[in-house]
Amino acid sequence: MALNELFNRLGAEIEDPEEETFLLFSREIPSQNLGFVDAHATNIDLSIAGKEYVITQSPTVLTSNREGGTTGAVVWKITPLVAEYLAAPDNILRLPGLLSPSSIVIELGCGVSGLIGLVVGPTVQRYVLTDQSYVARFVEKNLSENEAAVRPKGQKKRNAKLPALRQPENVVFKALDWELDEVTPALTGLVHAKSFDLVIACDCIYNEALIEPLVKACVDVCKLRASDDDRGASSSEDSSSASPTLCLVGQQLRDPEIFEAWMKEFHKYFRTWQIPDAALSPSLRSSPGFVLHCGVLRESSHE
Numbered sequence: 010m011a012l013n014e015l016f017n018r019l020g021a022e023i024e025d026p027e028e029e030t031f032l033l034f035s036r037e038i039p040s041q042n043l044g045f046v047d048a049h050a051t052n053i054d055l056s057i058a059g060k061e062y063v064i065t066q067s068p069t070v071l072t073s074n075r076e077g078g079t080t081g082a083v084v085w086k087i088t089p090l091v092a093e094y095l096a097a098p099d100n101i102l103r104l105p106g107l108l109s110p111s112s113i114v115i116e117l118g119c120g121v122s123g124l125i126g127l128v129v130g131p132t133v134q135r136y137v138l139t140d141q142s143y144v145a146r147f148v149e150k151n152l153s154e155n156e157a158a159v160r161p162k163g164q165k166k167r168n169a170k171l172p173a174l175r176q177p178e179n180v181v182f183k184a185l186d187w188e189l190d191e192v193t194p195a196l197t198g199l200v201h202a203k204s205f206d207l208v209i210a211c212d213c214i215y216n217e218a219l220i221e222p223l224v225k226a227c228v229d230v231c232k233l234r235a236s237d238d239d240r241g242a243s244s245s246e247d248s249s250s251a252s253p254t255l256c257l258v259g260q261q262l263r264d265p266e267i268f269e270a271w272m273k274e275f276h277k278y279f280r281t282w283q284i285p286d287a288a289l290s291p292s293l294r295s296s297p298g299f300v301l302h303c304g305v306l307r308e309s310s311h312e
Contacts, residue, residue, distance in 0.1 A: 012252050012305065014105040019282040019303070026272035029283065034265045038298045044212065044261045046084045055089050057128050058096040062155050064122045065147055082144070084122045087212045087299050091259045092128035094290040094301075095209075101288040102207070107255060110134060112206040113197055117226055118213035121147035123182065125211060127155050130180035137196055137205075139185035148182045187222035192229035194237065204237035204254065205230055211259040214271050224274045227256050231306045253305045262298050279304030 016022070023029050046053055048068055055062045070082035094100060095108065102108040112133040116125055119138040130136035138148055183196055194203030208230045213223055231254040256279060262268060275281060284301040286294050293299060 011105040011107050012255065015101065015107060015255075015303075016282065018101055018104070018288065020285060021282075023272075023276065023281045023283060023302075026269060026276045029272055030265055030269040033262060033268070033300060036297050038262050039296075044085045044087065044263070046086055046089070048083055053084055055084075055124070057089055057093045057124075060128075062124065062127060064124060065150050065154070066121050067147060070121075070143070082121055082147075084120070084124065085212045085261070087259055087261050088120070088122065088124050090290070090292050090296065090299060091209075091211050091301070092125045094293055095125065095129045096132065097290060100290075101284060102255075102257075107252070108133065108207060113137075113199070113202055113204070114207045114209065115139060115196060115205045115230055116209040116211070117185070117187070117223065117230075118210055119148065119182070120144060121151070123148040123151045123180070125209060126180045127152065134179065135197065135199060135202075136180045137198065138180065138182045139196070140182075141186050142184040145182055145184060152180060152182070185226070187219075187226040192226060192233070194233055196230075202237065204233035206252070206254060208254060208256045209259075210257070212261055213258075214260060214267060215263075217267055217270050220267075220271045220274050224271070224278060227258075227275070228278050228306065230254065231256060255303055255305060257301065257303045259299065259301045262300060275302070275304065278307060280307055 046055075051066065051068065053064045053066060055064060064084055066084055067082045095102070097103070100108065108114075108129075110133060113135045114129070114133050115137045117139055119126060119140045121144045123138045126136045126138045140148070181198060183198070184190070185192070185196070197203055197205065208227055210223060210227065214220060234254045258275070260268070260271075272281075281302055281304040284303060289301070293301070
């Protein structure tokens with residue numbers, strides 16, 4: 010099973026959330042401020058995995074009093090790093106085939122940029138971006154205006170190891186509020202598959218009130234796999250199709266109390282591993298203020 014190969018590469022499973030928190034926050038963490046790329050610009054130019062992106066964001070929404078939060082209105086520093094990491098052909102998830110041209114991926118809390126979907130989406134079967142409905146018009150704008158980067162015209166692949174580019178229609182946005190909306194199989198937007206291979210949440214925790222809804226959304230997405238009776242038959246050529254859904258969470262280390270509260274809640278439902286420095290990209294390894302964890306539902310959580 011591909012997941013077993015991944016876990017062997019990751020090393021020891023996290024057993025104690027408090028110890029994990031202590032070890033991470035005992036490192037020297039450089040000041041990242043709040044972690045914005047640029048909180049004042051309406052457009053940001055980014056170069057990721059050999060392609061150029063122009064991302065539209067909204068400083069106005071960020072500083073508004075919008076009920077339900079505004080943190081998704083701008084790009085955060087960890088997002089381009091995670092996007093580039095996941096796009097790399099030697100990424101730890103790609104080596105065992107967990108992130109492949111047949112994969113179906115959902116991102117929770119994608120924000121206005123849709124950046125990870127733009128970068129990673131063309132290398133998988135389906136990439137579903139989700140967030141509150143207020144970001145929809147920005148995401149659609151960024152998907153549309155960066156189509157040239159997603160599908161370059163008359164340009165050969167830069168690296169033969171990377172999967173062939175897929176049509177940008179494979180990257181879609183769907184509104185999903187963790188506190189109000191139900192996670193359903195319809196989120197895939199596909200007839201032949203009603204669950205996901207990978208769920209991504211990148212820098213979604215800023216206060217304690219968000220922890221329980223986010224973890225519940227992660228659990229609910231992962232539980233779709235157990236009820237997707239036709240998934241194995243429709244993807245018989247993909248040996249990873251029967252694997253449990255993997256959950257990947259990237260975060261900037263800000264507040265140890267909030268991180269520990271998230272770690273305890275996530276660990277309650279998920280067997281959890283930290284992606285070690287040796288398996289990270291050079292840009293993430295050189296940024297000790299960021300961390301990636303992955304997990305699979307505990308058996309009791311399937312019930």
